[in-house]
Structure formats: C-alpha cells, structure tokens
Amino acid sequence: MDGKYSIDIAGINLTFTSDESEEHIHNVGKVLDTRIREMTKGNRCNLIDASLLCSMDYCSEMIHAQKKIKNLEAQISLYVANVARLKAEIEELKAKGSDNTDANA
Numbered sequence: 001m002d003g004k005y006s007i008d009i010a011g012i013n014l015t016f017t018s019d020e021s022e023e024h025i026h027n028v029g030k031v032l033d034t035r036i037r038e039m040t041k042g043n044r045c046n047l048i049d050a051s052l053l054c055s056m057d058y059c060s061e062m063i064h065a066q067k068k069i070k071n072l073e074a075q076i077s078l079y080v081a082n083v084a085r086l087k088a089e090i091e092e093l094k095a096k097g098s099d100n101t102d103a104n105a
Contacts, residue, residue, distance in 0.1 A: 003018060003021075007026060008033065010050070010051075014029075036051060
C-alpha cells in the first residue's frame with residue numbers, strides 16, 4: 001500500500017508516495033537532511049553540490065553492501081553444500097554401522 005508523505009530536506013519540502021513505512025521515510029529524510037545541512041554549513045558547498053556528494057556517498061555504500069551480500073550468499077551456499085555432504089556422510093556411516101552390527105549378530 002502506497003503512502004503519501006511530505007518531508008523537509010535542507011529547507012526543501014518534498015511530497016511523494018512510497019510503499020515504505022512513514023517511520024522509515026522520515027528516518028531516511030532526517031539522515032539526509034542532517035548530512036546536507038552539515039555539508040552546507042559555513043558555505044563549504046552549495047545545496048546542489050552537497051546533494052550530489054550525498055548521492056555519491058550513498059551509492060558507494062550501496063555498491064559495497066551489494067558486494068558484501070554476494071560474498072555472504074556465496075559463503076552460505078558453501079555452508080549449505082557442506083551440511084548436505086556431512087549429512088550424507090553421517091547417513092553412510094550409520095548404514096555401515098548397522099551393517100557391522102548385523103554381521104556381528
């Protein structure tokens with residue numbers, strides 16, 4: 001369900017719809033507003049430059065996070081394969097153990 005939200009970022013009021021929760025939207029807006037205001041404080045850079053630098057920062061973080069996710073997914077796949085192999089080995093050992101028990105009886 002899409003919600004309509006109005007947030008203020010660096011003195012600019014934005015109204016848009018999103019399927020995210022209102023709390024999430026306001027948290028994201030607050031983080032971005034704080035970051036842009038810090039960058040524009042003392043005229044270190046203008047609003048457009050600050051916005052673009054924030055965009056670059058967050059895109060970079062997203063790309064790094066995606067790489068980490070891919071690495072973690074690869075590790076999980078290896079763990080799943082190892083678990084399956086170990087389960088098969090356990091079953092094989094159980095079967096051999098029961099064969100030895102039957103032979104000794």
